Every structure is written in C-alpha cells, then in structure tokens.
Amino acid sequence: MGRGEGGDRDTHMATPELPDIDAIRQAAARIAPVAHRTPVLRSKFFDERTGAQVYFKCENFQKAGAFKFRGAANAVLSLPEEEARRGVVTHSSGNHAQALALAARMRSIKATIVMPEGAPAVKRAAVAGYGAEIVTCAPTVRAREQTAAEVVARTGGVFIHPYDDARIIAGQGTAALELLADVPDLDVVLTPVGGGGLTSGTAIAARALSTRARVLAAEPAGADDARRSIGAGRILPSENPQTIADGLRTSLGELTFAIIRRLVEEIITVDDASTLMAMRHVWERMKIIIEPSAAVPVAVLLAGGARFAGRNVGVILSGGNVDLDALVWSAANG
C-alpha cells in the first residue's frame, strides 16, 4: 500500500497518492511545532460498563477543537513556498473550515472558505476570527464545489479537500500514531467515519504499527454511506443524511474508499438516540465536552455487549465543537 508501490492486488483504480506510514510520520514531524499532542484519558465508568480497558484519545482538546487541525496543518505546511503564497481554498461549514483557517493564519497565508448560506453564525464567526475570507454560496454540494472552483480560478489558490487528499489523510493519521505510541497493545481502535479522512489515516497507522489492532469505523445509521459503499464495492453517497452527528454527513471519496475497503475490519452503525446518550455519559462521567460526531464510536463501544470485554480499546474522540447556543443556558440553575 506504499506510495508508488506497484503490488496492489485488488484495486481497480490508480493509487499513486495513497499515503503510507512514512507520510504519517512526516506529517507528525511537520505539525509537531503547532499541534497539540493530545492526552489519552481513562474512565472507570466506561471500563466497568464494557469490561474493556478503554483509552480515549482526546482530539476535542486539539487546536480549533478537533482532529481536523492535524490534516489542515499538514496540508498547509507541506505546500511549497510558491504555492503557499497563493493561499488555500476549501468548502466546509464544519471543523475543516476552522482548522484550515487557523493553519493558514499560522503560515501567514490567505485562506478562503466557501460556506453555505445558513451555516451557524458561531461557525462563521470562528472562521472569520481566524482571519479567513468567507464566500457564501447556496447550500448544495454542487454550489459549494462550483464556488470553490471559481475562487481557485480567480485567486490561483490551492484547493484543500476536507478529506479526499493524501496530505489530509496523512495528517489525520497522526492521532493514531500518537495513540499507538502511548498504548502499543491496543486490540481495537474505534473511529467515527464521515468522509473517511480520519478513518483512513487511523487504519494506515494501525496496520503499520500493530500486528493486533483492528480498526472499526462507527457511522450514524442515518448517514450510512460508508457501510453501504463498502458492502456494494463502490461509492454510494448519502443522498439526504439525517443525523445529529453533523461532522459525519459527508460521503466517502475515492481515496478514502480505497483505503477503508482494504484496511478497516467493519463499519458499525448506531442510531442518534444511542449517540446522544453516549455523549451525555462522556460529559457527565469524564467531565469533558465532545461533539455528537465524537460520541458515535462511544455509542458503538457501549452497544458492543461482550464484544469488547477483556480488550484494550482505543477510541478517538474526534472533536468538541458543540454549539452551546443550542443548549438552554439559563437552565444551568438546576
């Protein structure tokens, strides 16, 4: 599966850009000066509930509040100077937007973020707060892509896809690289899957660094394109995803599909009620804020029954960007 390796047996597409463990190691070196090495937390509650030893990799404490900063920083910092000077462009209403804006600011280059009309004001404010330019478009995938292409054509900026990009995947893989360095004897790594960047990077790292760790991807039942796509052997995008896990409404891309179908053991879906309950348990028992997308693998863990008993299980808590305006704050006076 190496970069430029020719012995790929079952692929029907050219895969020269697939990142490997060397790309992840290089990404780790590149982003070390700017990204947090996030802590790994334990929880007696979750250990008792599952019979497992659970290790939570806390990307909610990452810069800009999510693992997305790893990939964005790797992409921005790996640009040659003459490309970087033209700035970076993406379309996102979520954590990738903030992450890319922050990474660009750190390199003192321009970032232009295409965001759909109706994106939450708090997210627009965060992106603007990092100094990025926001271009608004209609809330459709087509409008986003077209608008981003127009910005690229106009500015000469470098488009950085949120997940279907080897630099992004390598960056996201640094979370599992750190986790496996801290806890080498993991049996399972649980990660949420949306577009598949985090899952792909995690799977590449686990395959290279561990002989025993299997990677399981957790997906919302209402946005189960990854499960369906892997089952069908071809990409079947989500048409109208319905889930509170707003970071996981995206569909697999070509790169992430190719990696996940070969390296991920299983894709497990959970409903939103289980995700909400899992999120609440983490807030209440661990006293940390995670976002719904990060609670999806926790819900899979809790629903696992005896599956995880006696195992060392790593869970990547992908982010902590919750819109607190959606909670009723005056009610905090319980």
Next chain:
Amino acid sequence: MGRGEGGDRDTHMATPELPDIDAIRQAAARIAPVAHRTPVLRSKFFDERTGAQVYFKCENFQKAGAFKFRGAANAVLSLPEEEARRGVVTHSSGNHAQALALAARMRSIKATIVMPEGAPAVKRAAVAGYGAEIVTCAPTVRAREQTAAEVVARTGGVFIHPYDDARIIAGQGTAALELLADVPDLDVVLTPVGGGGLTSGTAIAARALSTRARVLAAEPAGADDARRSIGAGRILPSENPQTIADGLRTSLGELTFAIIRRLVEEIITVDDASTLMAMRHVWERMKIIIEPSAAVPVAVLLAGGARFAGRNVGVILSGGNVDLDALVWSAANG
C-alpha cells in the same frame, strides 16, 4: 499558625485544631492511593483575555467530580479503626455527600448522609450509588443539624462536617499543594469560597510553600457572607443566599473564618451573569465541564482588568458536577 503553636497574635478563640502545612502533607500521603492527582491545564484564550499566564487546577476531574473527595478521603482514612467501625455521618445535598459516601465505601465502612427533601434526584442517586444510607429531613439548616445529631446519637457514627473540620481543611489543601508543586512561581491563587474549607486549605498551603503567592477568594454576590464576615470581623451567615453557584451557598464556620481572616488577601464578589458567562467560556474554549461554583473564580479572573496582567495565576476549578437534566438535550442538534 502551627498545630499547637502558641504565638497566635490576634485570635480571640482557642485554635488548637488549626491544620498546618504538615497536616496537608500528611493528608496528601494518606489520600494518594485513592485520589487523582488532577492535571493542570493551560488555555490560550484565557491567557490572551487576561494578559496573565493562567494555570487551571482541574478538580472537576477528581473522584466523585470535585475537590471535596480530598477532604472526605482524608477524614475517613485518618479515623482510628475503632471509630471507623462505627461509620461516618454528615449532612449535605452537594458534593460533600457524594465524596464522603465514596470515601466510606473505599474503607468499607458505613456512611449515613442527611439530605433535605427536594434535593435533586440525580444527587440522591449518586449518593445511593456509592452505597450510603440516605436520611431525609426538612430543608432547613436546623433540621439538617438536628437530624444528623440524632443519627450520630443512634449509631455512634463519627460526624464529618463538610468544611469546618481540620481533617477536611487539610485534605482540601492538597489541591494547592499539588498546584504549587507543578507551578512553583504562582503570583496569585484564585479559589471559590463557600463554607471556606477549600479556601482555608489553599491559603495554608500557599503561605507555607510560596513567598509570593497571594490567595484571593471568589464569592457570589448573592451569597457574600465571607466578604461581609471578614469586613465585620465576625461571622455573619448568609440568610437567604441567591446564586446559581449551588456549592457556595454555605457560610463560613469558626475554623475557616479564623484561617481566612488571617491568610486570605481579599474576597472578591461577582454576579451570576458573569459566572454563567465564565462557565460557558470554559466549556467552549477548554472543552471541559465545570460547575457554576467552579466558574466563580474564573469570572473574577475575567473581570480583573489589568489586575492579573503579567502574573502567573492559579485557578482552582473546584468541580464538574452539573445537573445535565437541566440542559435541553434534544437541542444538541444545533
């Protein structure tokens, strides 16, 4: 100010039981096998907002969710075997109840907790979950004290006051002991003040371990008995405290009053709106859950203007026990 030291100049009461730094060191050794050494977190947001270097001592990650476990564990573990066998008793509807119940369970002794009618079901469930017996009483201070006295008379159990007890104060002081070990050059330590156990222990530790660290106590404006009492030179209890900081509605006791009047530089009050905003900033920026009482010193920090600029400021985040039922969870779908 030492235990049994005679050179006490301005006190009008006998002070043989005032704990000193040795008592705190002994408490630290006693509770080390059962309590967490909690982490000290930094936050770029708070550093930028204040111009200070802020160090957050995260007692929200402590066992049972608050610093209270330190004092309760110290009290329970320092009981002679023949006293311990009779069990422990207290009255509390808050974190001390859970903390004492857990500490008693760890020593396999009985705990009886007097709780007022109308205490939140979630708190009763937590206490019961630790195996303590709950005795319900009318929701007045008099009823609580009387009921606890009856339980002591009936069972021979040892009464452990929530704060006006040298063992409790010494235990609470271990948080500052750890903080000052991790960050020796603090200029200021900010702590919330309710009954004064945490503030007293913190002040004893800071005075003994640092020549420069001043202790400031943060109090809700609607429950400002400590500020008024220190100003008047005598204990003036809160009559009808009104604050969302439910852990800080109690009034100073004799021991804590004596310690605080000598060792605490200033008591600073803030209104609940500032506390709520401070709590929200911590949730949003640091991705950790703190309870309103823990946000009171954060509010003082944010309101401090230039007061803290350039200083190394320690803030004790006292606990993270928020009643999440009071938040509207379905609204998490922001």
